[in-house]
Amino acid sequence: ELVLWTTANPDFQPTDDDKDNDDSESSSPLATLVAKVKHDGDVHDIAAPAPDIVATASSFGMISIYNIGHTDSGDSSLSLREAVTAHKFANGEPAVATSLSVQPTNSADAEIASCGEDGRIAYAPILRLDALQRHEVDSTVITGVCWPMPTQLAIATRAGQVKLFDRRAPAEVQAVFVDPSNTYEFECIAAHPSQSFRLATGTDTGAVLLWDIRNPKKPTMEAFNVHESNVWSVGFHPSDAAKIVSCSEDASLAVTQWVSDSDRQSRGVRHLSGFFNTLSVNCFDVCPFTRTSIIIAGSDSGNLLMEKTAASDFAIY
Amino acid sequence: MARLGTDKFVVEREKEVATRLSPGVFPTGRQSEWSAQNRTLTHSVHPLTNSVALCVAGKQPREQLKTDIRTYEQDQRIYVCGFGTTPDERLSFVNDTHAVFSAIQSIMDARETHVGVDALLRMSALYREAMLRQVRVLQDARDSEFVRSESDVFQAMHAVWHLLEIVYVTTNAGLSASVVPYYMEWLNFNFPAPAAADGERIIGSSPDSNALAQNPDVWPYVQKLALRGHVTTVANMLERIAPAQVLSAAASRWARELAQTARDMPLASSDETSGSFNARWRRWNSGLQSMATNIGSMLDKADDDALSALAMVVDVMRGDADSISRVGDTWQDVLGAVLLYSEPTAQTERLPALAQLVLEQFESDDFTLVDRTLAALVRHELPEFLVYCNQIDAWLSAHVSDLMQHIGILDSCRRVFKVEPREHYLVFLGERYLTHEGLWRVAMDYFGLCRTRVSQNIMGEYIVRMPLESDRKAQQVLRVCERYKLTEAMERVHRQLGRQKWQRGRLGAAIAHFVRVSDSSAVGQICDQLWAEYLASGQLTYGPIIDSVLATSAHDRVRFLTVYRDFHECYKGGEFKRAGKLLLSILVGEIAPSHAVPDLLVDSIPLLEGDALVFGADDTLELMRCAESVAQSLVDSDVCGVGRDELSIFNVACARNLARSYVMQ
Numbered sequence: 001e002l003v004l005w006t007t008a009n010p011d012f013q014p015t016d017d018d019k020d021n022d023d024s025e026s027s028s029p030l031a032t033l034v035a036k037v038k039h040d041g042d043v044h045d046i047a048a049p050a051p052d053i054v055a056t057a058s059s060f061g062m063i064s065i066y067n068i069g070h071t072d073s074g075d076s077s078l079s080l081r082e083a084v085t086a087h088k089f090a091n092g093e094p095a096v097a098t099s100l101s102v103q104p105t106n107s108a109d110a111e112i113a114s115c116g117e118d119g120r121i122a123y124a125p126i127l128r129l130d131a132l133q134r135h136e137v138d139s140t141v142i143t144g145v146c147w148p149m150p151t152q153l154a155i156a157t158r159a160g161q162v163k164l165f166d167r168r169a170p171a172e173v174q175a176v177f178v179d180p181s182n183t184y185e186f187e188c189i190a191a192h193p194s195q196s197f198r199l200a201t202g203t204d205t206g207a208v209l210l211w212d213i214r215n216p217k218k219p220t221m222e223a224f225n226v227h228e229s230n231v232w233s234v235g236f237h238p239s240d241a242a243k244i245v246s247c248s249e250d251a252s253l254a255v256t257q258w259v260s261d262s263d264r265q266s267r268g269v270r271h272l273s274g275f276f277n278t279l280s281v282n283c284f285d286v287c288p289f290t291r292t293s294i295i296i297a298g299s300d301s302g303n304l305l306m307e308k309t310a311a312s313d314f315a316i317y
Numbered sequence: 318m319a320r321l322g323t324d325k326f327v328v329e330r331e332k333e334v335a336t337r338l339s340p341g342v343f344p345t346g347r348q349s350e351w352s353a354q355n356r357t358l359t360h361s362v363h364p365l366t367n368s369v370a371l372c373v374a375g376k377q378p379r380e381q382l383k384t385d386i387r388t389y390e391q392d393q394r395i396y397v398c399g400f401g402t403t404p405d406e407r408l409s410f411v412n413d414t415h416a417v418f419s420a421i422q423s424i425m426d427a428r429e430t431h432v433g434v435d436a437l438l439r440m441s442a443l444y445r446e447a448m449l450r451q452v453r454v455l456q457d458a459r460d461s462e463f464v465r466s467e468s469d470v471f472q473a474m475h476a477v478w479h480l481l482e483i484v485y486v487t488t489n490a491g492l493s494a495s496v497v498p499y500y501m502e503w504l505n506f507n508f509p510a511p512a513a514a515d516g517e518r519i520i521g522s523s524p525d526s527n528a529l530a531q532n533p534d535v536w537p538y539v540q541k542l543a544l545r546g547h548v549t550t551v552a553n554m555l556e557r558i559a560p561a562q563v564l565s566a567a568a569s570r571w572a573r574e575l576a577q578t579a580r581d582m583p584l585a586s587s588d589e590t591s592g593s594f595n596a597r598w599r600r601w602n603s604g605l606q607s608m609a610t611n612i613g614s615m616l617d618k619a620d621d622d623a624l625s626a627l628a629m630v631v632d633v634m635r636g637d638a639d640s641i642s643r644v645g646d647t648w649q650d651v652l653g654a655v656l657l658y659s660e661p662t663a664q665t666e667r668l669p670a671l672a673q674l675v676l677e678q679f680e681s682d683d684f685t686l687v688d689r690t691l692a693a694l695v696r697h698e699l700p701e702f703l704v705y706c707n708q709i710d711a712w713l714s715a716h717v718s719d720l721m722q723h724i725g726i727l728d729s730c731r732r733v734f735k736v737e738p739r740e741h742y743l744v745f746l747g748e749r750y751l752t753h754e755g756l757w758r759v760a761m762d763y764f765g766l767c768r769t770r771v772s773q774n775i776m777g778e779y780i781v782r783m784p785l786e787s788d789r790k791a792q793q794v795l796r797v798c799e800r801y802k803l804t805e806a807m808e809r810v811h812r813q814l815g816r817q818k819w820q821r822g823r824l825g826a827a828i829a830h831f832v833r834v835s836d837s838s839a840v841g842q843i844c845d846q847l848w849a850e851y852l853a854s855g856q857l858t859y860g861p862i863i864d865s866v867l868a869t870s871a872h873d874r875v876r877f878l879t880v881y882r883d884f885h886e887c888y889k890g891g892e893f894k895r896a897g898k899l900l901l902s903i904l905v906g907e908i909a910p911s912h913a914v915p916d917l918l919v920d921s922i923p924l925l926e927g928d929a930l931v932f933g934a935d936d937t938l939e940l941m942r943c944a945e946s947v948a949q950s951l952v953d954s955d956v957c958g959v960g961r962d963e964l965s966i967f968n969v970a971c972a973r974n975l976a977r978s979y980v981m982q
Contacts, residue, residue: 044787059787090822096787117788119823139825139862141788158788159829187792204792230792249796276416279758280793300758301412 002043002056002066004035004078007294007306037066037078045100045283049110049126054078057097057114061087063124063132084129087116095120098143099188102126103167105150111167115142115155123170135171137163144189148196156186156201162211175216179209190235190244200244202231208246210258226254226269232280238288247281247297253305255295277301336398342373342391354386355379364782366752368399402752406458406467410451411750415759417443418716422766425723434486437723441482444716448475473687474713476507477706480694481717484665485724495662498585501546504653510646511541516550520557530561536626540644543579543633544654551630552576567615568623571608575631578604591662598661605635634658642678649691651675669696699726700733707742715746715763743767744775757783758793765801777806785814808834819843825862828875837872841910844874848913857885877908884920897924897931904943915947919963925970934978941971 041058048054054066064083070076087095095118103111114122119139124132137155144156152174153165162177185204192198199211206227212220229249237243237255244256252273259267272295279300287294297305342358343351359374372395379385403411417440424436448471455468483499519538523529535558542551555576559569583597612628615621632640636659645651652675656663663671672695684692690705699721707714718739721727730738743763750760764776780798785791791814798807815830824843831839847859860882863875880903887896900921903909909917921940924931932940944967 042787044789091820093821095821096789098788117823118821139823139864140829141823141826143788158826229796232789249793275420276413278416278419278762279412301416302408302755303412 002037002039002054002078003033004068004076005304006032006034006076007296034076035068035078037080039064040083044096044098045114047100047102047112049102049112053081053126055100055102055112055126057086057100057116059094059096061085061094061097061116061118063097063100063112063114063122063129065126065129082129084124084132086114086122086124086132086134087118087120089118097122098141099145101145101147101153103147103150113145113147113153115145117141121145121153121155121165121170123167133170137165137171137173143187144201146189146191146199148191148199152196154189154191154199156189158185160184160186160203162186162189162199162201164213164216175213177211177213177216177219177221179221184209187230188233192236193238193241195241200234200236200246202234202246202248204230206231206248206250208234208244208254208256210244222258224256224258224269226256226271227252229280233283235284235286237293238286239293245284245286245295247284249280251277251279251281251299251301253281253284253295253297253307272305272307274303274305277303277305281305336400338371338396338398340391342394355382356392365757365779366399366754367401367748368397368752371396371398399752401749403749403756404463404467405753406455407451408753408755409454410447411756411759413447413450414444414712414716415762417447418719419762419766421719421723437720438482438486441478441486441720445475445478445482448478470710472507473690473709476503476687477690477694477709477713478717479503479507480691481720484668484694485721485726494664495585496665496668497656497661497663500656501653504649505545508647508649510545510650511538526557526559526561527563530558530563530623536623536629540626540630540633543630544641544644544650546653546657548579548582552579555579564623565621567612568621568627571612571624571627574608575627578608579634585661595662602635602658605631609635609637648672648675648679648688651678652695672696700730703730703738703742707745711742711746711749715742718742737769737771740767740769740772744772751779758797761797761801765797773801773803776801777803780806781809781813785810785817812836812839815839824859825864828862832872832875840872841874844872844878845910847878848910852916857882873908874910877903877910877913880908881917888924893924893927893929893931897921897936900924901932901936901939905939911950914943915964918944918947918967922963922967922970925967925974930974930978930981932974932978934975937971937975937978941968941975944968944971 039056039058040062041060043056044059045057046054052068052070054068056064056066058064062083063086065081066078067081068076068078085094087097089095095116097114097116100112100114103113109125109127111123111125114124116122118136119142120134120136121142122132122134124130138157138159138161141158142155143158146154148154151167153167153170155163155165157163160178160183163173164175164177165172166174184207186201187204188202190200192200197212197214199213201209201211203209206225206229208224208226208231210222210224224244226246227248227250231246231248234244234246237245242257242259244258245253246256247253252271255270255272257267257269277299281297281299284295284297287296293307295307299305343356355375355377356373357376358371360369360371362369373392421437421440424440452468452471452475455464455471458464480503483496483503487494487499515534515538519532519534520529523532523535529535535554539551539554539558542554553576555572558564559572559576561569564572578601581601583594583601585594609628609631612624612631616625616628629640629644633644633654636655638655638659641651641654641658645654652672655671655675660667660671672692676692676696681689681692686705686708690702690709693699693702693705703714703718703721706717718727718730721730722739727739734741744767747760747763747767750756750763761776761780764772764779780794780803783790783794785794791810794810795807798804798810811830811834815827815834815836818824818827818830819839824847828840828843831837831843847862851857851859859878863878863882880899884896884899884903887893887899900917904914904917918940921932925937925940944964948964
């Protein structure tokens with residue numbers, strides 16, 4: 001099932017210095033359900049290439065595109081536009097599509113790349129999913145994919161490798177990065193929004209690794225041990241790329257400040273968790289559109305977790 | 318009332334569940350016809366969930382029948398039925414209470430006994446909140462039989478849990494706290510009476526005190542109010558009634574007196590010593606006693622309905638057991654009034670004796686399940702209590718036994734039950750949760766936090782049967798195994814994953830799994846498969862596959878394939894000397910499987926024949942020694958991928974190289 005929710009924009013709420021628990025009883029619920037649609041298989045990853053399109057990667061190896069429709073009366077709806085099978089094993093069984101990423105170009109013909117348990121990357125233009133191309137690039141499970149540049153793709157594999165590809169020569173591996181001193185298994189990968197040589201990967205032991213691949217022969221890597229268990233998803237904060245947000249099986253989210261910035265914020269980690277949420281936090285996203293940062297995450301306990309904090313650098317003149 | 322015999326509750330009977338298959342397999346009533354046509358039902362039970370798959374089968378194979386029979390569409394159907402499943406509506410309740418349950422276990426682990434009881438109280442309150450939330454959600458839902466029965470269950474659970482909390486946790490915390498105020502709070506919250514609507518109706522329909530006094534419902538209402546200890550409302554009502562003209566002067570006067578007395582009822586306050594409270598209470602009570610005597614003497618002289626009704630109220634409030642029994646509807650009511658009006662400082666230890674007296678007045682056969690449960694609890698008959706809890710709901714018995722374990726009162730039950738009760742109920746609940754695919758992790762936590770050997774074993778069996786649909790799920794399953802130290806289960810899961818990937822053609826990943834569990838035969842087989850693919854296609858494509866296997870694996874075959882790949886690269890790159898060295902290291906180190914050696918020897922032919930001297934004399938002798946042993950085994954068996962011609966070419970090449978090496982050296 002794919003479900004659309006809406007939540008109040010915190011920028012427009014009256015500022016309360018003290019957020020009492022009593023107030024939360026009488027205030028409206030944190031998020032309200034707006035639309036629902038059936039989805040074939042489990043949703044393993046979601047991306048939103050445009051404000052009215054949602055792309056999902058499913059456990060049957062399919063990439064599906066849904067349209068979000070808004071009617072005049074203010075109702076919203078979700079409807080399936082197209083779906084294509086992107087991942088299959090050699091014996092014909094469908095392979096789970098583990099991750100999706102949208103090419104960061106502004107052109108109308110942007111592509112979606114998806115990776116799966118069959119060790120392949122599939123590329124498809126968003127507008128024409130049936131023009132899908134598949135390339136086998138790894139012998140183990142590919143757990144994450146991202147686009148550091150519009151022509152470059154990076155994947156993270158369960159064998160602890162980060163592989164770079166040039167979109168123009170998709171079947172050839174451009175570079176491989178490994179940490180020889182540790183046997184990691186990577187669960188996810190994310191690219192810095194502006195510096196294409198910085199990548200972040202999450203491991204199965206709870207570390208978030210920050211890579212600098214300017215020198216392909218000698219990549220440098222820094223490890224932040226912020227979690228106790230598999231880091232399922234990692235990402236750079238859209239408004240403040242000095243922070244890396246990650247979510248993990250240990251039921252918490254961590255915000256890691258990896259570089260000291262001009263605001264005198266020093267390096268450190270902040271953990272977020274909820275009492276009633278004891279199971280894995282599977283995925284998260286950060287809202288790039290509001291000044292107040294909203295981090296929203298989903299967990300195995302069936303909870304939608306949200307954190308809305310005031311932006312620290314916003315001042316009233 | 319006789320105490321329930323031991324045999325009545327030690328043996329539990331599971332509620333029988335039956336489901337109609339719909340659409341049916343045969344038309345109703347025609348079962349014998351259907352069965353006579355060589356038909357029966359066959360079934361298979363799911364290893365994890367409580368579901369059964371059913372379909373029509375023949376008693377004898379169709380081919381063996383003398384006459385052929387028609388087949389029907391119903392024969393092709395497979396039915397899947399679930400029993401004792403967890404409904405979706407309970408999901409948020411299950412998750413919230415699971416969080417509280419885990420928190421309790423970790424708090425109690427910390428072993429700080431003085432914090433323990435406070436923390437338990439807070440957790441207990443969280444449980445109750447979750448139950449009440451569920452009741453509210455159910456009230457908002459569309460009405461149906463399911464919703465109504467669920468609502469009943471949750472209200473019952475709340476009543477039981479609340480009383481348990483009062484009897485064992487709240488009063489444990491206080492020094493010599495009286496159970497009475499808590500009991501009254503419990504009674505009025507869970508079994509509210511009299512209904513506020515009744516009161517409004519009575520007042521609404523009686524515009525003035527005359528009408529009020531004449532309203533037939535008013536006196537029973539006031540009596541019930543008094544029974545429940547709503548003294549202010551009693552006083553208000555009496556003051557409204559008192560000015561009525563229809564009342565005799567005596568009734569009017571006593572009504573006002575009673576109203577005043579009711580308002581004066583002493584309430585315990587925390588900064589008052591029990592001594593002074595007792596003194597105040599005795600004074601108040603004796604005031605009521607004298608009022609009763611006075612009214613009684615007036616009634617002897619003349620009959621007055623209002624006055625006798627008033628007398629009843631006074632009798633209730635002065636703690637007269639007979640009056641209380643007459644006014645009270647349920648035993649909970651009567652017990653409450655007895656506690657409130659005759660022993661306001663009673664402590665929990667007094668409850669069983671008092672309850673016994675009260676319960677004797679009621680017919681136990683009329684009791685509902687909830688009544689029985691509460692009665693067992695109040696009389697401190699814990700084994701019975703647990704059994705009844707289980708009949709209300711599996712959730713209740715599991716969490717109650719857990720709480721009892723932490724408070725330390727479960728020991729008395731252990732002597733009665735044959736199995737460990739907490740473990741039994743927690744495992745039962747875990748199995749219930751397993752029936753829902755989204756709750757598998759919660760179920761595993763219940764098994765794991767049970768912390769007994771039996772639950773460990775059960776958990777190990779269930780976890781290896783978890784369907785491993787995706788890589789992420791497999792990782793989560795492995796994490797669970799790691800967390801609860803199920804090493805054997807972890808090995809089995811790795812093996813399953815290895816086999817799964819092997820079937821799907823993901824050989825590198827398969828090797829990695831088998832290496833983790835040190836299954837060298839499986840690794841060997843996969844490597845042989847890779848080798849065979851190489852021989853068949855002539856292209857060495859397994860390079861990247863091998864690369865991704867952990868470099869630390871010391872398996873012979875993997876090393877063989879790695880070195881052979883390196884040899885291939887060197888050869889292609891023209892580094893013949895290095896290639897030769899690598900090839901030799903394979904043969905000398907004997908890491909190649911025996912069926913591959915002839916191919917390796919054939920590979921060495923171009924190196925032997927090449928322009929540059931790759932193999933020295935010793936090396937060539939080594940090669941020849943290998944050839945000897947191959948020839949030997951060829952004599953023994955006829956199987957060989959390499960032809961004898963090639964071997965003879967090899968021998969010639971070796972001889973020539975040997976000669977060359979002697980010359981060049």
